[in-house]
């Protein structure tokens with residue numbers, strides 16, 4: 104039976120949230136094909152969360168275990184995925200367009216000598232062909248493409264494919280793979296500040312711009328983020344990153360991260376085209392700005408015109424009441 | 429240090445996107461083209477590495493139309509030694525075809541490093557660098573934000589969600605550059621003058637369309653018109669009500 108392969112990610116032995124999104128995207132294609140979804144994950148042993156994948160539409164879960172899979176090993180992973188994809192004759196292979204997926208998917212595509220559609224926001228089977236939509240020109244246009252490769256390779260933009268529960272009877276298999284790690288070795292991962300949620304993955308992002316006036320005032324945004332109860336991250340415009348107020352990892356935009364949270368709150372950010380490039384696919388956008396003509400108001404869902412120093416503390420209070428934190 | 433840098437000519441990020449009559453491509457009339465911003469980090473890094481080594485060569489490789497000569501000249505003006513243009517009027521949407529053409533040019537070049545930007549700001553393909561590495565069988569690290577080199581090896585840092593990966597690799601290697609790696613220099617007048625005399629041969633290439641067929645280039649999904657909830661802190665209560673009842677995100 105024609106199958107779609109979903110290549111998943113884990114960290115510290117647990118599946119990452121993007122993995123559910125990749126299975127959801129794969130399910131959509133498999134339904135169009137009348138085929139199956141196989142999920143593939145690498146680990147040193149069993150990966151937590153794989154038993155939940157049938158719920159999101161996986162028919163089969165393969166856990167490849169090996170000493171080389173403790174953390175991401177670019178060459179070992181690329182080889183293993185390419186060989187697995189080759190052997191399985193899949194119609195499509197899907198990755199997350201995460202930091203790892205952006206590194207891995209091109210290597211796999213090149214090994215299989217097929218095309219890759221990166222940072223995809225929509226997929227479909229149309230007339231027997233795999234089609235994909237992806238933002239280009241800093242999100243100022245969408246490119247609709249058809250992938251001719253066998254398999255078609257796609258990497259899905261995080262936070263866009265809302266996991267849909269479509270339970271199926273699933274099977275699980277574990278295969279032991281003995282692979283050399285390769286020449287490129289991830290020695291270690293320096294963790295970001297404890298408790299910090301990465302802007303690229305947070306379901307709620309509160310971003311601040313030059314309107315915050317000085318770095319210390321970002322504590323207003325951190326308090327607002329906390330009011331949402333731990334799932335919100337604080338992002339920043341390039342202007343404040345370049346000024347050294349915030350780390351580059353927090354920058355949202357064309358030369359920063361692309362985010363697609365459920366809720367994006369832009370505080371004291373004018374809404375330059377390069378900033379919009381990084382956040383325009385957010386589901387709900389709120390803007391707070393004292394300039395009623397700021398371009399951010401053109402793409403926001405809800406705006407408040409006024410002084411952020413008065414508005415944000417009030418918003419923090421109201422969110423605490425509404426969310427109960 | 430013998431270093432190749434692959435650069436792309438792209439529309440300036442301020443460009444207003446107008447879709448051409450074919451419904452599949454950008455209307456280039458009036459569009460200003462620039463050196464892809466991520467490739468500036470690659471050019472700068474190459475120049476610094478050559479300067480540190482005290483010897484070597486920085487070669488710019490670009491696949492694009494005749495007008496891309498100007499883009500290559502801007503990298504030569506920064507200080508690169510020579511360039512080569514793989515000339516084609518149509519850059520395929522399939523990044524793997526671009527990678528194959530670049531790999532064919534770079535093959536057997538005796539490079540210590542081949543540098544790329546992490547992505548082009550027009551197609552957002554985010555793939556050509558690591559694909560070239562696979563085709564040439566070279567070690568590769570993508571989205572490098574910090575780099576240390578020692579004879580024969582290097583250590584790079586790349587941002588991942590919630591952390592920074594510290595990666596070791598052997599030379600020769602393919603690296604793709606992320607913002608933060610360095611501050612690209614501006615070409616000085618002297619550099620601009622010197623660039624005019626640097627070698628820049630042109631080689632015509634014909635690329636197949638590859639595995640990606642463009643069906644349409646479309647305007648982005650319209651967001652329904654933004655609504656100003658109100659002015660000042662008194663509007664906050666209404667905003668929270670809308671987030672809860674209308675948008676259902678709380």
Ligand SMILES: Cc1cc2nc3c(=O)[nH]c(=O)nc-3n(C[C@H](O)[C@H](O)[C@H](O)COP(=O)(O)OP(=O)(O)OC[C@H]3O[C@@H](n4cnc5c(N)ncnc54)[C@H](O)[C@@H]3O)c2cc1C
Pocket residue numbers: 311312313314315339340341342343354355356357358359360370371372373374375376377378381391392393394397409410411412441465
């Ligand atoms: C190649 C390139 C790449 C770029 N990449 C990025 C990128 O990745 N991300 C990015 O963000 N930018 C990027 N930029 C920069 C971008 O063009 C803008 O310069 C930047 O986004 C502006 O940041 P800002 O909105 O914080 O600052 P400003 O444009 O200065 O806006 C500050 C806003 O705060 C408001 N304000 C001031 N005081 C208050 C107050 N008390 N209360 C409420 N509102 C207030 C003002 O009305 C104003 O709208 C890039 C630019 C280039 C050329």
Ligand SMILES: Nc1ncnc2c1ncn2[C@@H]1O[C@H](COP(=O)(O)O)[C@@H](O)[C@H]1O
Pocket residue numbers: 434435436437464466467470489490491492519523526530543544545546547548549551552553554555556557
């Ligand atoms: N036409 C091209 N000519 C030369 N280099 C290119 C070309 N297209 C892409 N590249 C290189 O590959 C990087 C990634 O591009 P992309 O995969 O298209 O996002 C760019 O930053 C360039 O370094």
